Amino acid sequence: MRSNFRTSGQSELTVTEAARRAQILRHTIDVVAERGYAGASLNRIAEHTGISKGLISYHFKGKAALLEALVTDVFQRGGEFVLEGWAAELSPESSPRTMLRAYLEGNLAFIASHARDVGAIVEVIRNHRDAEGRLVFGNVWTEDLYGDLIQIFEAGQAAGEFRRFDPRVMAIAVRRVVDGFTFQVMGSPDVDAAAFTAEVVALFDHATTPMERS
Amino acid sequence: MRSNFRTSGQSELTVTEAARRAQILRHTIDVVAERGYAGASLNRIAEHTGISKGLISYHFKGKAALLEALVTDVFQRGGEFVLEGWAAELSPESSPRTMLRAYLEGNLAFIASHARDVGAIVEVIRNHRDAEGRLVFGNVWTEDLYGDLIQIFEAGQAAGEFRRFDPRVMAIAVRRVVDGFTFQVMGSPDVDAAAFTAEVVALFDHATTPMERS
DNA sequence: TACAGTTTTGACCATGCGGTCAAATTTTCG
DNA sequence: CGAAAATTTGACCGCATGGTCAAAACTGTA
Numbered sequence: 001m002r003s004n005f006r007t008s009g010q011s012e013l014t015v016t017e018a019a020r021r022a023q024i025l026r027h028t029i030d031v032v033a034e035r036g037y038a039g040a041s042l043n044r045i046a047e048h049t050g051i052s053k054g055l056i057s058y059h060f061k062g063k064a065a066l067l068e069a070l071v072t073d074v075f076q077r078g079g080e081f082v083l084e085g086w087a088a089e090l091s092p093e094s095s096p097r098t099m100l101r102a103y104l105e106g107n108l109a110f111i112a113s114h115a116r117d118v119g120a121i122v123e124v125i126r127n128h129r130d131a132e133g134r135l136v137f138g139n140v141w142t143e144d145l146y147g148d149l150i151q152i153f154e155a156g157q158a159a160g161e162f163r164r165f166d167p168r169v170m171a172i173a174v175r176r177v178v179d180g181f182t183f184q185v186m187g188s189p190d191v192d193a194a195a196f197t198a199e200v201v202a203l204f205d206h207a208t209t210p211m212e213r214s
Numbered sequence: 215m216r217s218n219f220r221t222s223g224q225s226e227l228t229v230t231e232a233a234r235r236a237q238i239l240r241h242t243i244d245v246v247a248e249r250g251y252a253g254a255s256l257n258r259i260a261e262h263t264g265i266s267k268g269l270i271s272y273h274f275k276g277k278a279a280l281l282e283a284l285v286t287d288v289f290q291r292g293g294e295f296v297l298e299g300w301a302a303e304l305s306p307e308s309s310p311r312t313m314l315r316a317y318l319e320g321n322l323a324f325i326a327s328h329a330r331d332v333g334a335i336v337e338v339i340r341n342h343r344d345a346e347g348r349l350v351f352g353n354v355w356t357e358d359l360y361g362d363l364i365q366i367f368e369a370g371q372a373a374g375e376f377r378r379f380d381p382r383v384m385a386i387a388v389r390r391v392v393d394g395f396t397f398q399v400m401g402s403p404d405v406d407a408a409a410f411t412a413e414v415v416a417l418f419d420h421a422t423t424p425m426e427r428s
Numbered sequence: 429t430a431c432a433g434t435t436t437t438g439a440c441c442a443t444g445c446g447g448t449c450a451a452a453t454t455t456t457c458g
Numbered sequence: 459c460g461a462a463a464a465t466t467t468g469a470c471c472g473c474a475t476g477g478t479c480a481a482a483a484c485t486g487t488a
Contacts, residue, residue, distance in 0.1 A: 016435070016485090035347040038252055042476060052437050054478080059435095063476065127341065133249040138401075163420070169413040172398065173391045180390040187352075199383040206377070207421040230455085230465070256446060266467050268448080273465095277446065434485065441478075447471085454465065 021059050021069075024049055028070055032120040033186070037127035064136075067124050071137060074121040078114070082106040096156030100208065103152065104201050107178045112193035115185035122182055146171040156208065163210040174204060235273050235283070238263055242284055246334040247400070251341035278350075281338050285351060288335040292328070296320035310370030314422065317366065318415050321392045326407035329399035336396055360385040370422065377424040388418060 027049040032040045042063060046053040060066040085106040090099065111118050125137040149171035156162035177200055184191050241263040246254045256277060260267040274280040299320040304313065325332050339351040363385035370376035391414055398405050 020435085036341060036343055036349075038341060039343065039347050041474075043474075053476085054438075055436055057477065127250060127252060129250055129253065133253050135250075165416060166409070166413045169410060170417065172394060173387075173414070173417060176390040176394040177387045180386060184386065195380070196383060199380045200387070202379060203384065203387060203421045206423065206425050207417045209420065209425055211420055211423055211425070234465090255444075257444075267446090268468075269466055271447065429488100431488085432486090434483100436483070437481085439479090439481105441476105443475080443477105445472105445474080449468105449470085451469105452465105452467070454463105456461105456463075458459105458461090 017059065020055070024051075024056055024059060024066070025070055025073055028066060029074070029117055029120040032070070032123050033116040037123045064128070067128050068136075071121050071124055074114075074117045078110050078118070081110045081114075085109065096152050096159060096161055097205070097208070099152050100149075100156070100204060101201055103149065104174070104178065104204065105197055108181055108193065108197045108200065111178070111181050112185055112197075115182060115189070118182045119186045122179060145175060149174055153208070162208045165208070170204075170208065173207075177203075231273065234269070238265075238270055238273060238280070239284055239287055242280060243288070243331055243334040246284070246337050247330040251337045278342070281342050282350075285335055285338055288328075288331045292324050292332070295324045295328075299323065310366050310373060310375055311419070311422070313366050314363075314370070314418060315415055317363065318388070318392065318418065319411055322395055322407065322411045322414065325392070325395050326399055326411075329396060329403070332396045333400045336393060359389060363388055367422070376422045379422070384418075384422065387421075391417075 024045070028040065028045050031045050031048050035044065042053050042056055045066075046056055049056075056066065060069065082103075086102055089102050089105075094102070126135075128136045130136055146168065150167045153162060153165075153167035153170055157164060157167070181196060181200075184196065185193070238259070242254065242259050245259050245262050249258065256267050256270055260270055263270075270280065274283065296317075300316055303316050303319075308316070340349075342350045344350055360382065364381045367376060367379075367381035367384055371378060371381070395410060395414075398410065399407070
């Protein structure tokens with residue numbers, strides 16, 4: 001009997017253990033994406049994975065731990081994906097406008113290629129609550145993710161490249177539109193990601209640029 | 215024993231019956247807003263309302279019917295609210311830009327003054343599924359609501375007032391930002407609704423206007 | 429082979445769920 | 459008043475949930 005559950009370190013994991021955990025996580029993503037948060041019972045996840053329910057409890061301390069591992073996993077992969085894109089596109093001193101564009105393109109590209117993962121994570125973040133009914137991931141989503149955008153906007157305004165607007169409101173708008181893309185992709189997998197991305201980039205390009213009416 | 219459940223007509227409702235239904239709906243909104251969709255059990259709603267669980271079943275055919283009544287109710291009140299605003303602000307032939315502005319102001323004003331209601335409705339629409347796991351309100355939300363915006367955008371483009379963009383993508387963006395305001399209000403009730411509205415109006419004003427870079 | 433450690437199962441538990449119903453209560457009205 | 463109708467309760471049912479655990483099966487290795 002091994003009674004220790006890792007939360008972050010990938011150190012002392014058996015090959016079997018790591019493989020099982022990954023397998024369970026993959027199937028959990030599938031079930032959440034297909035049946036929603038409420039429909040993702042341990043029974044259904046186990047059945048979908050082809051294992052017994054008890055085995056999930058063996059590898060994860062409880063349902064909460066499983067969902068938290070799910071969120072951490074996708075979040076991390078998403079972050080890496082976007083960062084790789086940035087490394088390829090951005091020179092050390094790119095303009096804020098270029099950075100905004102890269103931000104949008106990176107995020108939307110990840111969503112387009114990982115719709116199920118992002119859909120699942122969003123579902124969990126939105127619904128997972130503790131015993132007292134408080135959203136567990138409520139603030140994480142919000143505050144951590146707005147920071148990057150706000151920085152870009154403030155830099156752009158300082159450089160005179162962006163018009164004057166409330167960076168916080170603009171950041172909220174960007175995240176809402178980006179996250180919304182998830183449902184477009186999940187709803188109809190044939191959406192034209194490139195076209196949507198181009199439209200969104202143009203939208204925020206115009207939204208941030210000083211206007212000179214004719 | 216009266217065994218008929220009304221779905222639309224308000225005709226043959228006892229005073230008591232109408233009052234109870236309204237009371238139950240109000241408390242359901244509260245519970246959903248506070249504890250989320252999953253936390254809104256009939257037991258909790260009954261307790262919150264101060265009645266027995268059986269009474270809910272007496273006035274509503276089942277939980278599904280209750281939630282659908284909830285959605286219909288808020289949806290209708292919201293629609294009336296926005297339409298009243300339009301009647302006051304819009305002349306018969308207002309410009310598309312004015313209409314877009316009125317659309318945003320009307321929607322955001324309703325959300326600001328009815329955050330709990332809108333929060334509850336969004337929660338239900340997002341999570342309520344039938345036995346097979348399909349979202350019950352999935353398309354309702356989407357298609358019905360985009361129509362108005364798309365019309366405005368197409369009119370504006372035809373009149374040369376708006377730049378060329380995909381009306382559908384812009385409509386999605388508008389709805390996402392508008393709906394997102396709900397969570398801002400619910401998260402911190404002290405948000406400055408007027409300021410947020412002004413920012414959003416400016417955002418989409420710029421986003422829809424042809425750009426003439428300096 | 430035998431043994432220790434690990435992984436896996438399947439039966440079981442308490443809990444809360446949505447829903448039903450006979451009985452009790454309140455209202456309506458002749 | 460008193461009977462009929464409408465309203466309300468509280469106990470109860472079957473079911474699915476998350477979780478536990480002893481036993482079984484599967485490793486590897488001495």
